[in-house]
Every structure is written in structure tokens, then in C-alpha cells.
Amino acid sequence: MISGIFHTTYEQDMALRTSHAQKIRLAILILLLLAFPFFANRYALTLANQIGIAVIGAIGLNILVGYTGQISLGQGGFMAIGAYTAGILSARMGIPWWASTLIACFATAGIGALFGIPSLRLKGLYLAIATLAAQEIILWVVTHWKVVTGGVDALVVPNPELFGLRMNNDFNFYWLVWALVIIVTLATVNLFRSHYGRAFTAIRDQDIAASVMGVDLFKYKLLAFAISSFLVGLAGALTAHYRSIVTWERFTIDVSVLYLAMIIIGGLGRVTGSYLGAIFMTLLPVVLSNLGRALKGVFPVFEALVPFIQQAAFGLVIILFLVFEPEGLNKIWKNIKDYFRLWPFSY
């Protein structure tokens, strides 16, 4: 039985995974990810792609909210910037998808940092309200700046192409999305092992103490907004390329709330939490509508009520998690691991 993790070499100290159990779990996970598209049907692949995009967006939001402690209700607006920038560049100017995605990421990072400026003066709920205003303003610009965004009409985006392979089906897109998910995950995990990441967590835990210790609040808060928005913009740009259609309805305040729910239910300030939350919140409505179809024979009313039940379940899940397990699914996962690690003497 392990009684602790002891590093004896620098290589061990630098490694992301130290114990055998961790390495085995990671290997199994990667194998599953690689094998999944060959066994899954189209619907499952669609869900997997949606989850992949959601994971990227959730990690982005988690960097800002979970790690740096800056509450943002502007996720939907920032995703809209990523999606519309990528969409417009690819659809109207014929720029290849990877270039438009990259430009979209940087554009979102810039605008994110711009809307992060109020965070220098505002904390907590005042910042939440300011980002809420940012969300409303961005979405208003998107729906009213007709010359550029096309207003409320849908924007059609061509399918991306990679190595001569058109990403017009879920199977091809799966590899693209999940490759990006893995890159983003590695980058984020390593970010929080660098002095930048430690500065972010210092700001979250006590901003005044952080500034006393030499963390430049102005620089690092804006940087947190920029890095977070970069990933959120990536999620938005991927949404545009994946759906091949961009509409403003996909980026309302409900999306901001959905992503906040993901990271809270998954676990704030944990990359694993972003995964678990994204999976949970993407699958919850799917499971409920399947349940509605399954119970059609028994309770015919149930199926008609499914949209409302989905909405109610969404609210209820948030409340229940916050009341009973504020640390989210990540904590539950940790408890399960601890249980089996000490099994059969789990007390």
C-alpha cells in the first residue's frame, strides 16, 4: 500500500504522473479515446465531438474562474467572438480553417483582456455583473452589426480540411477535436506548474497578499483573462467549423451559465473537473430525452414535458451539487479512488 509519494529524482519531480495506478489509468483512457471512434455509432461520435469542444471551453473558463478566482458570466459572448471571427474569415475571405481558428483565438484573447480591465477595480459579484454586461453587449453587437456578422441570419462556414481530408463527418472531426483537447490539457496542466499559474492561484487565494509577494495584479489578471479567452475562443471557432453554421442563439447567457455549471459540477480549479463537468452536462439532457422516449408507454405526458424537465434538472443539479458536494464530481471521483486504494480497510 502507498503511504505517500516520495520523489527521489528530478525526473520524478517533474513528471505529471507519478504512481503506477495513475499511469495505468491514463493508458487505459488514451486507449479508449483511440478505440472509441471505431466502435461508436454516428450519434455517439456527435456527442463525443460536442463533449470535446465543451471540455476546451470548460478548461478555458476554469482557468479564469476556478484557478484565478475571477467570476465570469461572459463565456457565451467570448465564444461568439471566436465563432464569428473564425466563421467570417473562412466563409467570406476564404482563409483556411486553421489560420482563421488561430486568428479567432487571438482576437478573443484580446477582447477578453479588454473586458478583463474592470476586474482590476471590481471583485466578486461586481465583476460577475460587469461580465454579464459584457455578454449582453457582445451579443447585441453580433446581432446588430449586420454588415459584418450578418445579424440574426445564420452564417454558413465551409468544412475544414486537413492533409487533404475533409472534416465533414464526425469521424474525421473527432481526431481534430480530441487532439486539440489533449494539447489544451497538457498546456493547462503545465501552465499551473509554472510561475504564471502559481501567480494566478495566489491571486485567487488572496489578491492583496499576492501583490505584496510581488505578483503584478494588473499584468496577471489581464493575462488570466487573455489565456482563458484564448481557449474559449478556440471552443467557439471549433463550434463554427464543426456545425458549419453560426447563429447567435448558440451563444446566449444560457451558454455562459451552462459552462459555469460544468466547472462547478465538475470541480473548480481542476482540469479533471472540467472534463467530468463537460461530460456530465452534455449527457444530462441526452439521457433525460432518452428516458422520456423510453417511458413514453408508461407516462405519455412525460415526453411532451422533456424540454422543461431538462431545464428543471439543469437547475436542480446545480443546486444539489452546491448544497451537498460543492467540490463537485472531481471530489466524488477522488473519494472513489481513495476507497479502492485503502480497500478492504477503508476507514
Next chain:
Amino acid sequence: MDLFIQLTLTGLTSGAILALAALGFVLIYKSSDVINFAQGEFLLIGAYVTYAMVGQLGLHWTIGMALTVAVSVGLGVLVERLVLRPMIGEPIISVIMVTIGLSSLLKAIASMIWGNTPQAFPPFIPSTPVKILGATIGQDRLWAIVVAFVLLGAFTFFFRRSREGIAMRAVADDQQASLSMGISVKKIFAWAWSIAAATAAIGGALVANIVGVGPELSHFGLRVFPVVILGGLDSIPGAIIGGLIIGLLEQYTGGYLGNGLNQVLPFVALIVILMIRPTGLFGQERIERV
């Protein structure tokens, strides 16, 4: 000039409705430091319950209104007890999210019971137009101003004179000190939530009387933010004045500039106010600066 008077009147009346929605919001923030994202849903539920009492059951509107207020008080107490009390001492993000979750749940429950399509409201306040200075305005809209100011007066009296009101102010100021003076903080929170739900219900009934009752009434939950930030998050007169100013701002921009600017300008104003004077016009200077 006619347009100006018309816009001013409409602005003041719709501002009064915004103020009514903001009142409960401010009340909750004042006593418990909680930002209530479910305020719009309280309004929605209030409107629907009034609709059920007056429209579906055919009660007289006085009885219907009284029952609606009673139901709202119950809802407020229930919400405080089940959802907000476990959140005491939790970080702000949790408190914000729990009210967001609550708003989603309440909206879904309302849609399950009353459906998703807007319904005509049984008018209990006549909407016959009145001519004032050459401008015409629905009578029901004028009532909104009256109700807003009556409630403002009632609340001012409540907070200055009544035992519970003073206790509420004490809790807002310092929870520990109030506890040591024998004030039950839990009871005060329950008071705040039930009063907030009741004012929202009255506001909801008034709005429903003007525009009908449907799920989009919950949009008021977001529209109160510019109002409360302008007036000051913890100021009751601020909610009224802020409501009137934002109402006028919306009408003037809508009338003179058009192009949907009236939807976004309040939020631009919100950010500007936050940057210049986060406490708003009448808020207490106790914001933490970074």
C-alpha cells in the same frame, strides 16, 4: 415635443416597473449580501399565480392578489430555507450559481404548469388610455408608478420604524453583532426573501396586466442589473430612482436613436458606472477595492 412627453411618460412608467423588480433584489442584497439571479423568475411566478387565481379560478382581484402575495411569501421562505441557508459562508461564485440554478428550476416549473406560450391576462386594472399634456398613456401603466412609490414609502417606513426593519438593517451591517444582540439572522433572511418574492409578485402582476403573461417575463431578472448598479446595490430609494432613470434612458434611445440601442445602452451604462463609481448613486461606500 409631443414625442418627448410621450417618451418621458412611457419611460417613467416602464421605469417604475423595473424599480418594482429591483426593489426585492436590493432588499435581498441589503440584508444577506446575496445577488439574486432568480428575481425575474419570482416576478414570473407571481404573474402566473395571479393569472391562476384571477383568470383561471375567477376570484376577485383583491382576493387573488392577497393569495398571490401569500404564495410568494411561502415561496420566499421555502427558497431561503432549502437553497440559500446551506450557502452561508460559501464563496460568492457558489451563491451566484445557486440562484442561477434556482432561476432555471423555477422557470421550468412555471412552464410545466402553465405552458410555454404567452397568455392574455385578465385585466384587473383598466388599460383605458389617459391624456396627459397631449400624450396618451395606458391607465395601468400609471398605476405602476403609484404602486412603486407606495411600496417605496412602505419600505422606508418599515426600515426606519418597525422592529423587523431595524433588525434587518442591523443584520445587513454586521451579522455577528446582530446575533449577539439577540436578532435571529435566519429569521431576518427568511423575511428578506419573502418580502422580495412578494414585491416581485406585485410587479409581475402589474407587468402581466400591461403585456400579458408568458415566460419572457423572466427577462426582467437581467434588466434589473443596470438599475441596481446605477442606484446602488443596497439602496431602496436607489432602486426606484435607478429604475426611473434606466426606464427613461431606454425610451429616449428607443425613440430618438432606434436600432435596438435601447436594449444595450443600459448595459453600457452599467459598465461605465462600475468603472467610475461602483457604489452607484446611493449605495454605501463599502466596496472592496483591489
